[in-house]
Amino acid sequence: MKALILVGGFGTRLRPLTLTMPKPLVEFANKPMIMHQIEALAKVGVTDVVLAVNYRPEIMERVLKEYEASCGVKIHFSLEPEPLGTAGPLKLAEDILAKDDSPFFVLNSDVTCEFPFQDLIDFHNSHGDEGTIVVTKVEEPSKYGVIVHKPNHASRIDRFVEKPVEFVGNRINAGLYMLNTSVLSRIEKNKPTSIEQETFPAIVRDGKLHSFDLEGFWMDVGQPKDFLTGTCLYLSSLAKKGSKLLASPSENYVYGGNVMVDETAKIGKNCRIGPNVVIGKNVVIGDGVRLQRCTLLPGSKVKDHAWIKSTIVGWNSTVGKWARLENVTVLGDDVTIGDEIYVNGGSVLPHKSIKANVDVPAIIM
Ligand code: GDD
Ligand code: MG
Numbered sequence: 001m002k003a004l005i006l007v008g009g010f011g012t013r014l015r016p017l018t019l020t021m022p023k024p025l026v027e028f029a030n031k032p033m034i035m036h037q038i039e040a041l042a043k044v045g046v047t048d049v050v051l052a053v054n055y056r057p058e059i060m061e062r063v064l065k066e067y068e069a070s071c072g073v074k075i076h077f078s079l080e081p082e083p084l085g086t087a088g089p090l091k092l093a094e095d096i097l098a099k100d101d102s103p104f105f106v107l108n109s110d111v112t113c114e115f116p117f118q119d120l121i122d123f124h125n126s127h128g129d130e131g132t133i134v135v136t137k138v139e140e141p142s143k144y145g146v147i148v149h150k151p152n153h154a155s156r157i158d159r160f161v162e163k164p165v166e167f168v169g170n171r172i173n174a175g176l177y178m179l180n181t182s183v184l185s186r187i188e189k190n191k192p193t194s195i196e197q198e199t200f201p202a203i204v205r206d207g208k209l210h211s212f213d214l215e216g217f218w219m220d221v222g223q224p225k226d227f228l229t230g231t232c233l234y235l236s237s238l239a240k241k242g243s244k245l246l247a248s249p250s251e252n253y254v255y256g257g258n259v260m261v262d263e264t265a266k267i268g269k270n271c272r273i274g275p276n277v278v279i280g281k282n283v284v285i286g287d288g289v290r291l292q293r294c295t296l297l298p299g300s301k302v303k304d305h306a307w308i309k310s311t312i313v314g315w316n317s318t319v320g321k322w323a324r325l326e327n328v329t330v331l332g333d334d335v336t337i338g339d340e341i342y343v344n345g346g347s348v349l350p351h352k353s354i355k356a357n358v359d360v361p362a363i364i365m
Contacts, residue, residue, distance in 0.1 A: 001046045002097055003105035004090060005037060008054040008083055011110075013223040016332030016349045017297075017314060022055070024109045025063055027297060028221060029234055029245075029278055030262055035067055037107055040115035042071045046105065049073050050096050052089030054080040087195035090179075091187040098181045106195075108175030110222035112230045113214060114237065115176075123212045124178040127155065130208040131183060133200070134176040136218040144220075145173035145196045147211055155210040162196040171211070174218050224330045224347075228310055231295055232276040235260060256292075268304065286321070300331075303339070314350070327361065 011023030018026070024034035038049055053060065057077050068075050078093045090097060090106065097104045103124055105117065113136070124132040135147055141164065148159040148169050161168050173196070186202055187193055203209040217237055219230030235258035238246055247259045253267055256275035261267070265279045268287035278295040279285070285296075286304035294308050299316040302308065306319045311329040313319060319331075320339035329343045332350035337343060341354055345361030348354060352364055 001041075001044070001102060001104065002048045002050070002099065003041045003046045003107065004050040004052055004078075004093055004097060005034060005107045005109050006086055006089060007034065007051045007060070007109045008080065008089065010055065011222065014227065016330060016347055017224075017312065019350055020315065020333040022053075022060055023222065024051075025060060027280060027295075028112065028227070029231060029260055030280055032063065032067075033112075033221065034064075034109050035071075036112060037109070037115065038067070038073060038075070039071050040117055041105060041107075042073045044117040044121065046117075047073060048076060048096055048099075050076045050078050050093045052078050052080065052084075052093065054083045083192060084190075085192040085194045087187045087193040087199045088191060090195070091184060091189050091193075094184050098184055101181055103178050103180050106177040106179060108220070111175040111218065111220050112234055113174065113176075113218040114216045116215065120176070120178050120212055123155075123210075127210050129156075129180075129210055130203050130206075131177060131179045131200075132210045132212050133157070133160075134174040134214050135171045135211045136174045136214040137170050138172050139170065141167070141170045141172050145200075147171055147173060149211070150207075155212070156207060157200075157204050157209045157211055160196065160200040160204050160209070162194070174214055175220065224312060225328050227312065228293060228295070228328065231278060232258070232293065235276055235278070262298075 007024050011018035014023050025032045057079055064075050145162045146164050146168050147157050150156045150158040217233035219226055221227040221230035239258050247254050247261050249257055253271040253273045255272045258276045259274040261279040262281045264281050265283040267285045271289045273291045276293045277291045280296055281298040283296045284301045288305045289302050290307045292309045294311045296313045297315045300313045301318045303321040305322045307324045309326045311325045314331040315333045317331045317335040319337045322340045323337050325343045327345040329346045331348045334351045335348045336353040338355045342357040346358040346364055348364045
């Protein structure tokens with residue numbers, strides 16, 4: 001089986017992290033975001049994954065080569081000369097996707113959930129039409145693609161409205177599809193095309209698009225606030241399954257559960273960590289540190305008695321003694337926060353050194 005992951009776009013909403021690393025490589029729960037997807041695809045028998053990219057393939061190639069062998073999947077890079085939108089890349093990769101006549105997966109690279117791909121395959125095969133979209137319910141549907149069903153039909157889609165201005169429903173496109181190869185003949189070659197605005201409405205007009213209801217959590221983690229929420233949902237789902245990926249609640253530093261700690265990280269004395277904390281590779285945490293609802297990316301350092309909540313600490317950044325970070329603060333790569341500094345909702349660009357308090361949410365350049 002085959003899959004294509006849409007990896008383009010500039011990830012501007014996840015700045016300052018994406019100034020250093022392409023969005024799909026940003027570690028979500030200690031693994032590049034995209035590896036969660038590739039591993040789930042491999043599990044159901046996908047052998048070829050096309051990554052549709054339009055910038056910086058070198059770093060992605062380097063990082064993903066390492067993973068390719070371990071998950072037994074061939075990763076193909078399909079580089080767009082210009083951004084081709086969310087449908088154009090499918091046509092560009094037609095050679096691979098149409099290799100045999102079987103259906104293929106398409107994924108947005110920035111979504112997280114439990115990826116029930118086997119159920120999706122079974123459902124898609126059971127209705128026999130052209131495409132299946134995974135859908136989930138959200139409270140604020142206006143920033144997503146919304147689907148409406150045919151009256152009296154459980155799954156056949158009647159309308160697909162991308163980013164509706166007026167309320168049409170709360171069941172949204174989760175950014176995971178299974179499509180027949182016939183969909184490729186609906187897309188023009190070398191022309192930027194939106195799968196949401198053009199391709200899906202066309203399949204809907206022919207009555208050949210279905211929805212598949214997602215169970216469990218779902219989140220588009222393409223912006224910091226949602227990245228933190230998605231991390232909480234993911235860690236909670238691991239906890240429910242009794243996963244060994246979480247630190248044991250009997251560790252003296254774990255407070256409230258849902259804590260993930262890389263085995264290379266060092267944690268000082270008398271820390272209180274949790275709930276919902278991810279500590280990455282080679283992170284060093286001093287004594288008496290308090291962490292809640294945050295992600296510390298690889299190589300970062302938190303000095304004694306710092307207090308961190310709802311924050312992403314970027315790679316190789318340092319948080320000073322008695323510093324306090326909160327309210328969706330995001331530190332880019334190699335940032336230094338001075339001792340006793342307070343940051344409230346700051347988005348700090350790479351290589352900055354912060355020596356004065358940031359009292360109100362701001363971008364620090
Ligand atoms: N290769 C390539 N080329 N990929 C692209 C391009 C492009 O020109 N433009 C966007 N992408 C990729 C993004 O990297 C992302 O993985 C995916 O396509 C969707 O783009 P986003 O920019 O993240 O879209 P969105 O979040 O506003 O909306 C999409 O996702 C929602 C679910 O999270 C839509 O598919 C909505 O309908 C959906 O509800
Ligand atoms: Mg998105």
